[in-house]
Amino acid sequence: MKIAIAQLNPIIGDLQGNAQQILSAAQKAVDNGARLLLTPELSLCGYPPRDLLLNPSFVAGMGVCLEQLARDLPANAAVLVGTVEENFQAHKNGGKPLFNSMALLAQGKVQHFHKRLLPTYDVFDECRYFEPGLKPNYFTLDDLNIGVTICEDLWNDDQFWGKRSYAIDPIADLATVGVDLIVNLSASPYSVGKPRFREAMLRHGAVRYQCPIIYANQVGGNDDLIFDGGSFALNSQGEIVCRLSAFAPDLQIVEFDAGKQDLQLGSLVSECESEDEEIWHALVLGLRDYVFKCGFSQVVLGLSGGIDSSLVAALATAALGKENVFGVLMPSPYSSEHSISDALALAENLGMKTTTLPIGELMQGYDRTLVNLFAGTEFGLAEENIQSRIRGNLLMAIANKFGYLLLSTGNKSEMAVGYCTLYGDMNGGLAVIADVPKTRVYSLCRWLNQSSILGQVETFRRNVSTEIIPQNVIDKAPSAELKPGQFDQDSLPAYDVLDDILQRLIGNHQSVAQIVAAGHDSVVVYRVIQMVARAEFKRKQAPPGLKISDRAFGTGWRMPIASSWDALKNSYQTKNRLCV
Ligand SMILES: NC(=O)c1ccc[n+]([C@@H]2O[C@H](COP(=O)([O-])OP(=O)(O)OC[C@H]3O[C@@H](n4cnc5c(N)ncnc54)[C@H](O)[C@@H]3O)[C@@H](O)[C@H]2O)c1
Numbered sequence: 164m165k166i167a168i169a170q171l172n173p174i175i176g177d178l179q180g181n182a183q184q185i186l187s188a189a190q191k192a193v194d195n196g197a198r199l200l201l202t203p204e205l206s207l208c209g210y211p212p213r214d215l216l217l218n219p220s221f222v223a224g225m226g227v228c229l230e231q232l233a234r235d236l237p238a239n240a241a242v243l244v245g246t247v248e249e250n251f252q253a254h255k256n257g258g259k260p261l262f263n264s265m266a267l268l269a270q271g272k273v274q275h276f277h278k279r280l281l282p283t284y285d286v287f288d289e290c291r292y293f294e295p296g297l298k299p300n301y302f303t304l305d306d307l308n309i310g311v312t313i314c315e316d317l318w319n320d321d322q323f324w325g326k327r328s329y330a331i332d333p334i335a336d337l338a339t340v341g342v343d344l345i346v347n348l349s350a351s352p353y354s355v356g357k358p359r360f361r362e363a364m365l366r367h368g369a370v371r372y373q374c375p376i377i378y379a380n381q382v383g384g385n386d387d388l389i390f391d392g393g394s395f396a397l398n399s400q401g402e403i404v405c406r407l408s409a410f411a412p413d414l415q416i417v418e419f420d421a422g423k424q425d426l427q428l429g430s431l432v433s434e435c436e437s438e439d440e441e442i443w444h445a446l447v448l449g450l451r452d453y454v455f456k457c458g459f460s461q462v463v464l465g466l467s468g469g470i471d472s473s474l475v476a477a478l479a480t481a482a483l484g485k486e487n488v489f490g491v492l493m494p495s496p497y498s499s500e501h502s503i504s505d506a507l508a509l510a511e512n513l514g515m516k517t518t519t520l521p522i523g524e525l526m527q528g529y530d531r532t533l534v535n536l537f538a539g540t541e542f543g544l545a546e547e548n549i550q551s552r553i554r555g556n557l558l559m560a561i562a563n564k565f566g567y568l569l570l571s572t573g574n575k576s577e578m579a580v581g582y583c584t585l586y587g588d589m590n591g592g593l594a595v596i597a598d599v600p601k602t603r604v605y606s607l608c609r610w611l612n613q614s615s616i617l618g619q620v621e622t623f624r625r626n627v628s629t630e631i632i633p634q635n636v637i638d639k640a641p642s643a644e645l646k647p648g649q650f651d652q653d654s655l656p657a658y659d660v661l662d663d664i665l666q667r668l669i670g671n672h673q674s675v676a677q678i679v680a681a682g683h684d685s686v687v688v689y690r691v692i693q694m695v696a697r698a699e700f701k702r703k704q705a706p707p708g709l710k711i712s713d714r715a716f717g718t719g720w721r722m723p724i725a726s727s728w729d730a731l732k733n734s735y736q737t738k739n740r741l742c743v
């Protein structure tokens with residue numbers, strides 16, 4: 164039996180458009196001889212629909228679209244569509260009103276399979292909306308017994324994880340039932356290294372239960388989340404027999420050989436060669452989809468000649484085309500010569516349009532207006548930040564006037580410690596690199612300059628051998644240039660030190676004792692912890708940022724702002740370690 168995997172990029176809430184994508188995929192599948200089509204989790208509404216699920220007319224609309232799809236699909240195709248089903252018992256037993264469901268549409272009929280494990284951690288919030296399914300899910304098609312699992316259902320293999328997160332394990336239940344093949348319909352967001360991790364995890368399941376697995380993942384950016392696709396199929400020995408594109412929609416066919424009781428070798432797309440390459444593609448996709456799905460086509464950003472704005476400009480050019488990216492140079496009296504020359508060289512390399520709006524006169528206007536009020540005080544952060552706020556205002560004026568979306572350029576290290584100006588450089592609709600630590604910003608720029616991708620991206624004007632990010636941008640010391648001779652490292656630890664502490668603290672949940680034991684100065688560690696805690700109010704007001712790590716400052720980061728939790732004051736010694 165031929166089975167088609169449709170790696171779709173739905174728009175959240177566009178029920179008609181998403182249904183059309185499913186119909187087109189089904190037609191293509193049937194044209195290629197497939198009997199069954201797999202689509203991702205919640206493919207009809209897009210994942211994650213969040214509180215749209217609390218809107219009765221949204222849920223009703225999904226029901227109508229599903230019925231229409233059942234009527235419109237090619238007669239000889241069976242299609243698994245990601246949707247919701249109402250929990251009609253909810254009013255009796257107090258359960259949640261919906262199930263996260265895969266609907267099997269075949270011969271005009273609809274059969275629902277309910278997701279059993281509901282993730283409610285990090286960015287996931289499924290217990291807010293859904294009741295878990297209670298039974299193993301499977302069906303028979305042309306004598307083949309097919310087990311159905313939805314995303315998290317396959318993330319509880321105790322042997323792989325060394326523990327169980329949920330009492331039940333849907334794959335073990337399906338093995339007990341005795342299915343020939345398991346399909347997993349997913350909307351699994353990207354983080355660095357996750358594509359390989361998923362393959363390893365499901366390989367373990369396939370080998371453990373000697374059962375082939377087909378994994379169909381959503382692709383595309385939805386707000387802060389990037390779905391990488393990278394769907395794949397494993398045979399019962401755990402070998403990859405088919406892999407779809409990463410970071411792009413795709414449709415491929417795999418064949419189940421009834422004689423061998425296994426999947427046959429199909430087409431294999433190769434994996435990204437490095438983490439930098441993977442992150443680059445993820446950010447390009449996330450940026451493009453955010454811009455287009457919000458109804459924009461053009462973006463604006465401030466170009467300072469620094470490395471953050473240079474990387475964001477390169478990403479935007481690759482995502483949207485050079486003619487759709489507008490750079491604004493806004494030198495102040497404190498700006499260096501190279502801030503202008505480097506920004507112009509970058510724009511030339513990318514082929515993007517720029518304008519220069521010096522801000523000296525506006526700064527003087529602010530000074531004149533505030534002179535009496537500020538009389539007798541020292542020049543300080545208030546005056547420095549005015550420059551950033553003037554730039555933020557000008558950029559928003561340009562965005563309003565020409566219908567552009569403003570991209571903000573802060574990286575994760577700055578967002579972590581609050582090294583950014585509220586209503587200044589934090590202005591923007593999308594924070595493109597807010598989950599990219601500064602050290603990764605450097606490695607991405609170096610990778611970009613060497614990468615053969617430059618030759619493939621037609622939006623770049625220069626030829627493969629020349630740099631995109633000017634070498635001086637990479638070599639010079641980072642600076643906010645808000646006062647003479649200012650460098651980031653006057654206020655912050657060296658970025659390699661800062662990023663390592665932040666990764667341990669935020670990503671790995673390490674204690675102070677563990678971070679110090681890894682070689683960091685305890686005074687620096689305490690200072691970083693305090694900076695991170697104090698910057699919460701800024702992050703709450705920041706634009707959405709594209710998530711590329713396991714722990715991003717976004718929907719999965721829920722910290723109080725008005726909190727009196729003081730890591731140092733409340734530190735205590737347990738038997739083994741100092742906890743803060
Ligand atoms: N990326 C860069 O390189 C870059 C760019 C710009 C600024 N900076 C640096 O960032 C820093 C910006 O200065 P800042 O942080 O003092 O200015 P800020 O204006 O961004 O934030 C401080 C202000 O936030 C408000 N605030 C404080 N606590 C709050 C809370 N709990 N809830 C709501 N609002 C609260 C107060 O009004 C306070 O004056 C400076 O050190 C500057 O040099 C770095």
Ligand SMILES: Nc1ncnc2c1ncn2[C@@H]1O[C@H](COP(=O)(O)O)[C@@H](O)[C@H]1O
Pocket residue numbers: 464465466467469471472491492493494495498502554572573588642643644
């Ligand atoms: N001189 C500048 N021209 C245009 N845009 C600028 C300039 N200086 C800063 N910006 C914008 O603000 C952010 C943050 O700046 P830092 O140098 O990191 O403080 C920068 O990425 C530009 O978008």
Ligand SMILES: N[C@@H](CCC(=O)O)C(=O)O
Pocket residue numbers: 204282287313314315316318350351352
């Ligand atoms: N742990 C899964 C859960 C996703 C889901 O069930 O939607 C993941 O990160 O991909």
Ligand SMILES: O=P(O)(O)OP(=O)(O)O
Pocket residue numbers: 467468469470471472473572640641642643
């Ligand atoms: O934000 P930028 O582009 O000015 O980068 P840096 O902070 O490294 O100067």
